[in-house]
Amino acid sequence: MASSRRSSSDSARPDDAPDAELEPTQTDPRRPSDHFDSPAPQKGIVQPTLGLVGYLRFFWRQLTSMRTALFLLLLVAFAAVPGSLVPQVTSDPNGVIQYKEANPGWSKVLDALGVFNTYSSVWFSAIYLLLFISLVGCIIPRTMHHISALRAAPPKTPARLDRLPGYVSTESAPAEVDVEKAIQDARGILKRLGYRVRVFPGESVSAERGYLRETGNLIFHIALVGILLAVGVGGGFIYTGQKVVVVGQSFANTGSDYDSLSPGRWFSADALSPYVLQLTKFTAVYETQNQSALGEPIDYTANVRTKVPGGSWQNQTIKVNSPLRVGDTDVYLLGNGYAPTLTVRNPAGKVVLTQSIPFLAQDANLTSTGVLRVPFGLKKQLGMIGLFLPTTCADLCTSSLSSLYPGLTNPELSLQVYEGDLGFGKSAPINAFTLDTTSLKEIAGRNSGKPGLILTPGKTVALPNGLGTITLEKNIPRYVSLDIHHDPTQLWVLSFAILVFLGLVTGLFIPRRRMWVKAVRAKDGVTFEYAGLARGEDGRLDEAVAALAQKHSQLLGLSIKP
Amino acid sequence: MTQADIVTYSLVAIYSAMAVYALAFISFALDLARRVSEAKVQAAAPAVSVAAASGRGSTALLERTDAPAATPARASRSVRLAMALTVIGWVLHVGGTILRGVAAGRVPWANMFEFSLTMTAIIIGVFLVVQFWQDLRFLGVYVTGFVTLFLGVATTNFYVAVAPLPPALQSYWLVIHVFVASLGTGFYGLGAALSVVQLLQARRESKGQRPLPAVPTPERLEALAYRLIVVGFVFWTFTLMAGAIWAEHAWGRYWGWDTKEVWTFIIWVIFAGYIHARATRGWRGSRSATLAIVGFGAVMFNFTIVNLYFKGLHSYSGL
Numbered sequence: 002m003a004s005s006r007r008s009s010s011d012s013a014r015p016d017d018a019p020d021a022e023l024e025p026t027q028t029d030p031r032r033p034s035d036h037f038d039s040p041a042p043q044k045g046i047v048q049p050t051l052g053l054v055g056y057l058r059f060f061w062r063q064l065t066s067m068r069t070a071l072f073l074l075l076l077v078a079f080a081a082v083p084g085s086l087v088p089q090v091t092s093d094p095n096g097v098i099q100y101k102e103a104n105p106g107w108s109k110v111l112d113a114l115g116v117f118n119t120y121s122s123v124w125f126s127a128i129y130l131l132l133f134i135s136l137v138g139c140i141i142p143r144t145m146h147h148i149s150a151l152r153a154a155p156p157k158t159p160a161r162l163d164r165l166p167g168y169v170s171t172e173s174a175p176a177e178v179d180v181e182k183a184i185q186d187a188r189g190i191l192k193r194l195g196y197r198v199r200v201f202p203g204e205s206v207s208a209e210r211g212y213l214r215e216t217g218n219l220i221f222h223i224a225l226v227g228i229l230l231a232v233g234v235g236g237g238f239i240y241t242g243q244k245v246v247v248v249g250q251s252f253a254n255t256g257s258d259y260d261s262l263s264p265g266r267w268f269s270a271d272a273l274s275p276y277v278l279q280l281t282k283f284t285a286v287y288e289t290q291n292q293s294a295l296g297e298p299i300d301y302t303a304n305v306r307t308k309v310p311g312g313s314w315q316n317q318t319i320k321v322n323s324p325l326r327v328g329d330t331d332v333y334l335l336g337n338g339y340a341p342t343l344t345v346r347n348p349a350g351k352v353v354l355t356q357s358i359p360f361l362a363q364d365a366n367l368t369s370t371g372v373l374r375v376p377f378g379l380k381k382q383l384g385m386i387g388l389f390l391p392t393t394c395a396d397l398c399t400s401s402l403s404s405l406y407p408g409l410t411n412p413e414l415s416l417q418v419y420e421g422d423l424g425f426g427k428s429a430p431i432n433a434f435t436l437d438t439t440s441l442k443e444i445a446g447r448n449s450g451k452p453g454l455i456l457t458p459g460k461t462v463a464l465p466n467g468l469g470t471i472t473l474e475k476n477i478p479r480y481v482s483l484d485i486h487h488d489p490t491q492l493w494v495l496s497f498a499i500l501v502f503l504g505l506v507t508g509l510f511i512p513r514r515r516m517w518v519k520a521v522r523a524k525d526g527v528t529f530e531y532a533g534l535a536r537g538e539d540g541r542l543d544e545a546v547a548a549l550a551q552k553h554s555q556l557l558g559l560s561i562k563p
Numbered sequence: 564m565t566q567a568d569i570v571t572y573s574l575v576a577i578y579s580a581m582a583v584y585a586l587a588f589i590s591f592a593l594d595l596a597r598r599v600s601e602a603k604v605q606a607a608a609p610a611v612s613v614a615a616a617s618g619r620g621s622t623a624l625l626e627r628t629d630a631p632a633a634t635p636a637r638a639s640r641s642v643r644l645a646m647a648l649t650v651i652g653w654v655l656h657v658g659g660t661i662l663r664g665v666a667a668g669r670v671p672w673a674n675m676f677e678f679s680l681t682m683t684a685i686i687i688g689v690f691l692v693v694q695f696w697q698d699l700r701f702l703g704v705y706v707t708g709f710v711t712l713f714l715g716v717a718t719t720n721f722y723v724a725v726a727p728l729p730p731a732l733q734s735y736w737l738v739i740h741v742f743v744a745s746l747g748t749g750f751y752g753l754g755a756a757l758s759v760v761q762l763l764q765a766r767r768e769s770k771g772q773r774p775l776p777a778v779p780t781p782e783r784l785e786a787l788a789y790r791l792i793v794v795g796f797v798f799w800t801f802t803l804m805a806g807a808i809w810a811e812h813a814w815g816r817y818w819g820w821d822t823k824e825v826w827t828f829i830i831w832v833i834f835a836g837y838i839h840a841r842a843t844r845g846w847r848g849s850r851s852a853t854l855a856i857v858g859f860g861a862v863m864f865n866f867t868i869v870n871l872y873f874k875g876l877h878s879y880s881g882l
C-alpha cells in the first residue's frame with residue numbers, strides 16, 4: 002500500500018512525473034514546459050543555431066515560462082513595498098509635502114525615481130505590464146488547447162497501469178467471467194460519478210473528469226487581464242471632484258462649481274450630468290456617556306435635496322458608508338467641520354463682507370483652522386488666520402490651543418490679522434485654506450505686539466488701527482466635504498473580480514483526474530486493474546481509485562488483492 | 564451585569580485561556596523533547612522501529628488508520644494532556660472573545676486588540692478541527708506558543724477600552740471583511756508552521772539524520788501545507804475584494820494604494836507566487852516552503868508594524 006501512494010501532490014518530484022511515457026496525453030492540460038507536470042527537458046540535445054526568428058521564439062518561450070511568471074510575481078510584490086514606506090501623491094499629498102520638508106536631500110533621489118508616485122511609475126508599470134504580457138502569452142495557447150480538449154474523448158488506456166498512482170487489482174477471476182459486461186459496469190459507475198468515458202470494448206475504460214479545473218484556472222487568469230484592462234482603459238472615462246458645501250448652500254454639477262476636479266483622459270466637461278444638490282442639514286453625534294471614548298464620533302448624517310433637470314426636489318441622506326447615487330455620479334461624505342460666519346464692517350458700520358468660512362479640522366476634537374480674506378471695502382486689504390475651538394477650556398486650563406470636545410459647547414475663535422497685498426488678480430491660484438504671509442504685515446496676533454482678536458458667538462470686536470469691526474455670527478453652521486465621482490468602470494471591475502474569485506475556487510478545488518479500469522487476461526483467468534492519474538494538485542486520488550475498485554469489484558463479486 | 568462587569572469577565576476568561584495555553588505549551592514541549600530523545604535512542608539501535616526502517620518513503624506514517632501501528636511514539640500521555648488543555652483554553656478564549664463582543668454590542672473585531680483575540684481563536688480553532696482529518700499534534704508547540712505570546716502582546720500592548728464604532732466602520736462589511744481576513748490569517752499561519760517543520764525535516768533528511776518520529780515526511784508536510792494555504796488564499800482573495808467594495812462605500816474609491824491596501828496586495832501576490840512555485844519545476848519543496856513562510860511573515864508585519872507605525876486610512880487600531 003505505502004509504495005503505491007503516489008498521487009502527484011504527495012510525491013511528485015519534478016523529474017519523476019509518472020506519465021512521461023503517456024503520449025499523446027502528457028501535455029493535457031497544456032502547461033509551460035517548466036511546469037512540474039510537463040516532461041523533463043531532455044539533456045544533451047545540441048541547440049541548432051537560432052537566427053532571428055529562433056531568438057524571438059526563444060525569448061517568447063522564456064517570457065511565458067512558469068519561472069518568469071513566478072519571478073515577475075515576486076518582483077511585483079517587492080516593487081510595491083517602497084510605495085508603502087513613503088507617502089504617495091495620490092493618497093496622501095500633504096504627507097508628501099511634509100516628507101519633502103523633513104528630508105530635503107533624500108527626497109530628491111526619491112522624486113527622481115518616482116517613489117512618491119510608485120504605482121504609476123515607469124518601473125512599476127513595466128514590471129506589471131511584462132507580467133501581463135507573460136500572462137497573455139501563457140493563456141492564449143492554453144485556452145485554444147483547452148477548447149479542443151473539451152471536445153476530445155479521454156486518452157487511450159496506458160499499456161501498464163501498475164506504475165500509476167493508486168494502482169490496485171482484483172484477485173484473478175475465472176476465465177469465463179463476462180469481461181464485456183464488467184467493462185460496461187465500470188463505464189456505468191464512472192459515468193454516474195461524472196466522468197467522461199471512453200470504452201475500449203472487452204479491454205478497458207478510460208475516463209476523465211474535472212475539465213472545469215482548467216476552465217476555472219483560465220477564467221481566473223483571463224479575468225485578471227480583464228480587471229487590468231477595465232482599470233486601465235476605463236480610467237480615462239472617470240472623473241472625481243471635491244466640493245465643500247456649507248449647510249444651506251447648494252452645489253451644481255458643473256465644472257466651474259467644483260473646488261477641484263480631476264477628469265480622466267477622455268473626459269469632457271459636457272459629460273457631466275446636470276443636477277443640483279442642496280445641503281439642508283448636517284447632524285454629528287458624539288459619544289457623551291462612555292468616559293473612555295468621550296467625544297468620539299458615532300454618526301454623521303447629511304440631509305440633502307437634489308434635483309435633476311425636469312424632476313422635482315428629492316430629499317435624501319448621505320452617510321459615511323452609504324453614498325448617494327445621483328445623475329451618473331456617486332456622492333460620498335468624506336469630511337465635515339465648522340464654517341463660522343464672519344461679518345466685516347467698515348468704520349462707518351457698512352457691511353463689506355459676510356461669509357461662512359469652512360475651517361479645516363486639525364484633530365479629533367475639531368480644533369480647526371481657517372482663513373478669511375478681505376480684499377475690498379476697507380482702507381487696507383486684510384488677511385486673517387483663525388483658530389476655532391468648538392469647546393474651549395473654560396477656566397481650569399492654562400493654555401487653550403486645542404478643543405476639548407468636538408461639539409459646540411463653548412466655542413471660541415481667535416484671529417491673527419495681516420495687512421498687505423493678498424495677491425488677487427495674479428495668475429497664481431489662491432488656496433482657500435492657507436494664507437501666504439511672506440509679503441504681509443501682521444497687525445494683530447502673536448508677533449505684532451498687539452493681542453490677536455478673540456471672538457465668541459454674537460460678539461463684535463474692533464479691527465486694529467481703526468479699520469472697522471468684525472462679528473462672529475451667533476449661529477455657527479457646519480459644512481461637509483463631498484467627493485463626487487463618476488466611474489463607469491466599477492461594474493466591469495466588479496464583474497471581473499467575481500469571475501476571478503469563481504475561477505479561483507473552481508481552479509483550485511475541483512480535482513482533475515483520469516481513471517482507468519482494465520481487464521488483464523492471463524492463463525488462469527482475468528484480473529481487473531484500476532489506476533488513476535492526477536492533473537495538478539489532487540490529494541484524494543488514491544482514495545478515489547480505491548473507492549472505484551471497491552465498488553466495481555463488489556459488483557463482480559471479486560475481492561481486491563491486498 | 565453592567566458593561567464594565569462583562570468587560571472584566573471577558574478579560575478574566577482571556578487571562579485564564581492564556582494560562583491554560585501556557586500549560587498546554589509545556590506539555591507539548593515535553594512531548595517533543597521526549598520524541599527527539601527517542602529518535603536519538605532509535606538511532607543508536609537501528610533495528611527497532613518500522614518508521615526508522617521506512618525512511619523517506621514513509622508517507623503513510625500519519626494516515627489516521629495506520630498511524631498507531633506504524634508510529635513508535637504512540638500518542639503519549641503528555642500530548643493527550645496537551646490537547647485536552649488546548650481545548651479547555653480554546654473554550655475560555657472563545658468565551659472571552661464573545662463576551663468582549665457582548666460588552667461592545669457588536670462583533671469583537673473592530674480594533675487591534677479585538678482582532679487579535681478573534682484571529683488567535685481562529686488559529687486554535689482551525690488547528691483543533693483539522694485534527695479530525697489529520698494528526699497535526701506535532702504543531703501543538705508552535706500553535707500554543709504563538710497564540711500565548713500573541714495574546715500576551717495583545718492584552719498588554721494593544722488593549723483598549725470598549726468604544727463605539729466610528730462612522731467609517733459602521734458597515735456590515737466590517738463583519739464580513741475582517742472575519743474572513745482572520746480566517747485567512749489562521750490558515751496561512753498553520754500552513755507556514757507546517758512549512759517550517761517541512762524545512763526542518765528536509766534538513767534532517769539531507770544531513771542523513773533520522774526524521775522526527777510521528778512527524779510526516781517533508782513531501783507529506785508540503786502537501787498538507789499546500790492544502791491549508793490554498794484555503795487561506797481563497798479567503799485572502801475574498802478579503803481583498805470585499806475590502807475594495809467597502810473602500811468604495813466608505814472612502815469613495817475601491818482602490819487607492821493606501822498602505823494597508825498595498826500590504827494586503829503584497830501578501831496576495833506572495834501567495835500567488837507560492838502557488839506558482841508549487842507548480843514550477845525546481846521550485847517545489849524547500850523553495851516554495853520558504854515563500855509560504857515569507858508570506859506569513861508579511862501577514863504578521865501587516866498586522867503589527869503596518870497598523871502601528873504606517874500612516875494610512877486604516878487607522879483603526881484604537882491605539
Ligand code: HEM
Nearest residue numbers: 065066067070135136139218221505508509537835838842
Ligand atoms: C497576474 C499574474 C498572475 C497571478 C496573480 C496568477 C495567479 C495564479 C493562481 C492564484 C493560481 C492558482 C489558481 C488556479 O489554479 O485557478 C495560478 C495557477 C496557474 N498559473 Fe498563474 N497567475 C499569474 C500569471 C501567470 C502566468 C504569467 C502564467 C504562465 C506562465 C501562469 C500560469 C499558471 C498555471 C500553469 C497555473 C496552474 C498551476 C497548477 O498546475 O496548479 N500564471 N495562477
